[in-house]
Amino acid sequence: MTVVDTEATISYDDVLASFDPVMGLEVHVELGTNTKMFCGCATEFGAEPNTQVCPVCLGLPGALPVVNETAVESAIRIGLALNCEIAEWCRFARKNYFYPDMPKNFQTSQYDEPIAFNGFLDVELDDGTTYRVEIERAHMEEDTGKSLHVGGSTGRIHGATHSLVDYNRAGIPLIEIVTKPMLGAGERAPEVARAYVATLRDLLKALDVSDVKMEQGSMRCDVNLSLMPKGSTTLGTRTETKNVNSLRSVERAVRYEMCRHGAVLQAGGSILQETRHWHEDTGATTSGRPKSDADDYRYFPEPDLVPVAPSRETVESLRATLPEPPAQRRKRLQSDWGFSDLEMRDVLNAGLVDLIGETVDAGATPAGARKWWSGEIARRANAEGATDVASYAAERSITPAHVVELEGLVKAGRLNDSMARQAWEGVLDGEGTPTAVADARGLELVQDDGALEAAVDKVIEANADVAQKVRDGKVQAAGALIGQVMKEMKGQADAGKAREIILAKLTS
Amino acid sequence: MTTDLTRASAADLADLLSKGETSSVEVTQALLNRTDAVDGDVHAYLHVDREGALATARDIDARRQAGEQLHQLAGVPIAVKDVMATQGLPTTCGSKILEGWIPPYDATVVTRLKQAGMPILGKTNMDEFAMGSSTEHSAYGPTRNPWDLERIPGGSGGGSSAVVASFQAPLAIGTDTGGSIRQPAAVTGTVGTKPTYGGVSRYGLVALASSLDQAGPCTRTVLDAALLHEVMGGHDPLDSTSINAPVPAVVEAARRADVKGMKIGIVRELTGEGFQAGVQARFDESVQHLVDAGAEVVEVSCPSFTAALAAYYLILPSEASSNLAKFDAMRYGLRVLPEGLDDPSAEQVMAATRDAGFGDEVKRRIILGTYALSSGYYDAYYGSAQKVRRLIADDFNRAFEAADVLVSPTAPTTAFKFGDKIDDPMAMYLNDVATIPANLAGVPGMSLPSGLADEDGLPAGCQILAPAAADERLYAVGAALEQRLLASWGGPLLGRAPELSAARSTSMGA
Numbered sequence A: 001m002t003v004v005d006t007e008a009t010i011s012y013d014d015v016l017a018s019f020d021p022v023m024g025l026e027v028h029v030e031l032g033t034n035t036k037m038f039c040g041c042a043t044e045f046g047a048e049p050n051t052q053v054c055p056v057c058l059g060l061p062g063a064l065p066v067v068n069e070t071a072v073e074s075a076i077r078i079g080l081a082l083n084c085e086i087a088e089w090c091r092f093a094r095k096n097y098f099y100p101d102m103p104k105n106f107q108t109s110q111y112d113e114p115i116a117f118n119g120f121l122d123v124e125l126d127d128g129t130t131y132r133v134e135i136e137r138a139h140m141e142e143d144t145g146k147s148l149h150v151g152g153s154t155g156r157i158h159g160a161t162h163s164l165v166d167y168n169r170a171g172i173p174l175i176e177i178v179t180k181p182m183l184g185a186g187e188r189a190p191e192v193a194r195a196y197v198a199t200l201r202d203l204l205k206a207l208d209v210s211d212v213k214m215e216q217g218s219m220r221c222d223v224n225l226s227l228m229p230k231g232s233t234t235l236g237t238r239t240e241t242k243n244v245n246s247l248r249s250v251e252r253a254v255r256y257e258m259c260r261h262g263a264v265l266q267a268g269g270s271i272l273q274e275t276r277h278w279h280e281d282t283g284a285t286t287s288g289r290p291k292s293d294a295d296d297y298r299y300f301p302e303p304d305l306v307p308v309a310p311s312r313e314t315v316e317s318l319r320a321t322l323p324e325p326p327a328q329r330r331k332r333l334q335s336d337w338g339f340s341d342l343e344m345r346d347v348l349n350a351g352l353v354d355l356i357g358e359t360v361d362a363g364a365t366p367a368g369a370r371k372w373w374s375g376e377i378a379r380r381a382n383a384e385g386a387t388d389v390a391s392y393a394a395e396r397s398i399t400p401a402h403v404v405e406l407e408g409l410v411k412a413g414r415l416n417d418s419m420a421r422q423a424w425e426g427v428l429d430g431e432g433t434p435t436a437v438a439d440a441r442g443l444e445l446v447q448d449d450g451a452l453e454a455a456v457d458k459v460i461e462a463n464a465d466v467a468q469k470v471r472d473g474k475v476q477a478a479g480a481l482i483g484q485v486m487k488e489m490k491g492q493a494d495a496g497k498a499r500e501i502i503l504a505k506l507t508s
Numbered sequence B: 001m002t003t004d005l006t007r008a009s010a011a012d013l014a015d016l017l018s019k020g021e022t023s024s025v026e027v028t029q030a031l032l033n034r035t036d037a038v039d040g041d042v043h044a045y046l047h048v049d050r051e052g053a054l055a056t057a058r059d060i061d062a063r064r065q066a067g068e069q070l071h072q073l074a075g076v077p078i079a080v081k082d083v084m085a086t087q088g089l090p091t092t093c094g095s096k097i098l099e100g101w102i103p104p105y106d107a108t109v110v111t112r113l114k115q116a117g118m119p120i121l122g123k124t125n126m127d128e129f130a131m132g133s134s135t136e137h138s139a140y141g142p143t144r145n146p147w148d149l150e151r152i153p154g155g156s157g158g159g160s161s162a163v164v165a166s167f168q169a170p171l172a173i174g175t176d177t178g179g180s181i182r183q184p185a186a187v188t189g190t191v192g193t194k195p196t197y198g199g200v201s202r203y204g205l206v207a208l209a210s211s212l213d214q215a216g217p218c219t220r221t222v223l224d225a226a227l228l229h230e231v232m233g234g235h236d237p238l239d240s241t242s243i244n245a246p247v248p249a250v251v252e253a254a255r256r257a258d259v260k261g262m263k264i265g266i267v268r269e270l271t272g273e274g275f276q277a278g279v280q281a282r283f284d285e286s287v288q289h290l291v292d293a294g295a296e297v298v299e300v301s302c303p304s305f306t307a308a309l310a311a312y313y314l315i316l317p318s319e320a321s322s323n324l325a326k327f328d329a330m331r332y333g334l335r336v337l338p339e340g341l342d343d344p345s346a347e348q349v350m351a352a353t354r355d356a357g358f359g360d361e362v363k364r365r366i367i368l369g370t371y372a373l374s375s376g377y378y379d380a381y382y383g384s385a386q387k388v389r390r391l392i393a394d395d396f397n398r399a400f401e402a403a404d405v406l407v408s409p410t411a412p413t414t415a416f417k418f419g420d421k422i423d424d425p426m427a428m429y430l431n432d433v434a435t436i437p438a439n440l441a442g443v444p445g446m447s448l449p450s451g452l453a454d455e456d457g458l459p460a461g462c463q464i465l466a467p468a469a470a471d472e473r474l475y476a477v478g479a480a481l482e483q484r485l486l487a488s489w490g491g492p493l494l495g496r497a498p499e500l501s502a503a504r505s506t507s508m509g510a
């Protein structure tokens, strides 16, 4: 038997020449409920270790779980949004295995009776085509505690002198969403994987069931991948790359594993069924724990809980609470607002859709809302390391009403564009409303035509050569004169009006 | 006043307390004195909380003096099986693995006892994690039967039954997974009830088998059991399997003690062969007493009961193997470092601790359960056992169409001698053949003394079973039978038990 380097890779094109990728994604989502899945403990992120715990989530002898009804409702809403069927009757099950961050040494999960099953999610790719991801199931479970391995250089258990466990996370409600095998994506597999996770994230955000922060672990992705020789219909051996926790990493991990599987298979080796670790820094995976289908978790129905049996009325009333699907909403808003594809993409990437929506609702023009929310404030938010403009603005009590007011001042002829920018900077500096800033800074277009005419005369006299060019028909030379007039007026003039007067004097 | 406070029933003590004829401190102190005198021999307690019990008693006495309206059992002391979490008091479940663990919270049942103002005397001995029928599997040594100190007091709740049989407490909390309240009651000449599954909160009861466990009263009279049942029972939002309905009218039923017109079903599969002659004879007499009291007797058949023991010994170990996984030395209880390893991993510490901390019977059942749940075996073992469980429930349903209650001897024999069955698990398991079906079906059951077996002069028990949520029927039938038996005996059966000092001089020679 040949010895095959299981960590080598071949080029992406070489993989695609011989194989079709098959993916399966498992996404864990922490629900944003106020309390844990089976007890009343708080779920706040980042609290002091082991301060959000009780006998139940610590698994103390004698303690018993009670299902969080809000979590069940969230699970059903997620299932419905993923076009799933909702179980009429289902149970929790115990998944038995020993690990120090699992207080009971079993995880209360669901096994063969998930709350939601058989759904799909349509995913739009960059070129506007749609890929349908079939959803196998969405089930409820509890999170584990978090181990911190101390004393080693890597933070991993190997080399650590001791480990600390924080049980604040133990018992936080999780929904695990599992796709069916995703076939036929071909060269677009990495893009499809990324687009699926992104679409799912947007959907969960719109459902308001989770803060879906991949960087904080409230949304975690495991990537299953295998290759099928072209023309074959038999699934290959898969690997499961755990904790791929950014959209970019999902795309890279799929691509990397495709190239690695391709190398192994092409060299005549076989893929070891195992879990693999993803390394953000190197963009590579490394071998984890061998995993087989015979991994025996000794599942059995959780005897401490009664079955979950949502009535059809409950399911329908939850269906009525579903928001408009994000993709559909984006299309509608783009058309309502008259944004170009590029403008809409910028607005989406900047996370400004909701803020612009609110601002338009408050009476601003879509173009104005986009202009003011994506300019100076975005620059400042970025420079100060804020996560997004909306939270930056909210922290400083800068509201859609401010944008509406600013637009009103321009429309009423009190401010020109550059004055409006100054007024907005004042608002961002915390000097008050646009009107208050304009008042305080003395921003006011001069409405006195006499003063403006006098300034024009003065400028024409001082720039006779330029004036002559305009008289000779070089109208664009008027720009230089306008600039001089504005300077003369200390900026407090309407540039359009100055232009009118200059042209009237020189060309008639 | 001349009443021996240690021998008085809880109902009588409540009466004396409310009339001001005694104080809770006086009663509590008398019981603690009794414990000092006899528990060296009986070993019913794993932990006695003198100070705590007396503090509660003083508080209740003061509140009563101040004219406060108190619960009827306020001031009546009680013992609690060591499987119930008690805040600030050790809770070991009879296991070394929990040695030194002090729970930071109270079981719901304990909370209710405290709310009623009942002084908690201490925690009673038990087979480790409630696995056994003799208390010989306690890691802290067995409890001895007050009737004969060389014999077992039953199990797993031998401590709770022995504590009331030896007059160290009028009341105790027991738990019953396959008979752990009823079988000890039978062999100690006391009363014990396993309520309907879900009738009493399991919150804070350290689980053996979650779908079978149920806490209940251990007492000397049927009325006392009803009074305690009422305190313990009722819906608890902390236990998802708790029934959301009022406690059945058990006290009223016990006071009426009326069986006129009731149909009493004798379960064909739970009499005759395999039952000790004297046990069977006392049972037959009990049935006759009920007929004399106006009940009608019918015979019913529950053919699936013959498979109950097998199903039970798959379901119980399966659930137990998972329930006991949490004892891993990571957060509480015993921690043992493996020998010969400088730098053991968490898993190695877990394994060493579980090896040192669990007794043989616990290990046996964890291994059984782990096997029964394993993939490839699940359907054949756990799955089939669940099917048998449904058949047993069907048998009960059919039987309860023909009869209002079912009756049988509680245990096949009277108390056996220490060591007789310790090396023969099957013989030990057969003790529970009559009690297990009720746990599998979730129906309530009671055991009360039916008399002494002729061959050995030891107590035998009569079991009454009722449909789910009809616990009051146990008390109506139990109280009626108790009345007639007391009349025939001319006083309580426990009055015939040897004085413990005498028992010691005859039995403890070795």
Ligand SMILES: [Zn+2]
Pocket (backbone or CB within 6 Å): A036, A039, A040, A041, A052, A053, A054, A055, A056, A057, A058, A171
């Ligand atoms: Zn908690």
